[in-house]
Amino acid sequence: MTSNSVREDTIKAVLGKVFRLYVQSQCYHWNVEGPNFRSLHAMFETQYQTLSGFNDAVAERLRVLGIKAPESLDELLALSNTAQDTTARTADEMLATHCAGFQSFNDALRDAIQVLADVRDDGTVAVMSNILEWSEKEHWMMSASRQAG
Numbered sequence: 001m002t003s004n005s006v007r008e009d010t011i012k013a014v015l016g017k018v019f020r021l022y023v024q025s026q027c028y029h030w031n032v033e034g035p036n037f038r039s040l041h042a043m044f045e046t047q048y049q050t051l052s053g054f055n056d057a058v059a060e061r062l063r064v065l066g067i068k069a070p071e072s073l074d075e076l077l078a079l080s081n082t083a084q085d086t087t088a089r090t091a092d093e094m095l096a097t098h099c100a101g102f103q104s105f106n107d108a109l110r111d112a113i114q115v116l117a118d119v120r121d122d123g124t125v126a127v128m129s130n131i132l133e134w135s136e137k138e139h140w141m142m143s144a145s146r147q148a149g
């Protein structure tokens, strides 16, 4: 594989994962219920807003590198592995599903950063490292809120 196709495949795979978490956070924001409604509703809102910005930052890395960004919802969905979607109805289920989702997202980001560092795509490494830093912290905070205390 050429460096360019490594970049394209790696960045598009990350974009699909960012998009998926973005949609999931928005859906949880709409549907969460229970005694912690206000704080969870606000947390999911901050997450989908932040992830929306990351959709843009990652897609624009493609353009910077001379690669077309996705042009349709179909294309985004094809990158997003909707087979992983799970239905979470309660606030606890949403937090558990989101914790697991962020965990696997963080693992995927670390792998992508390694691959992109190897082809000297330092700009995208910087963008993804920024996302990883945020996402690791979100994972920690959601995990902490699930502890019995």
Ligand SMILES: [Fe+2]
Pocket (backbone or CB within 6 Å): 029, 045
């Ligand atoms: Fe809202």
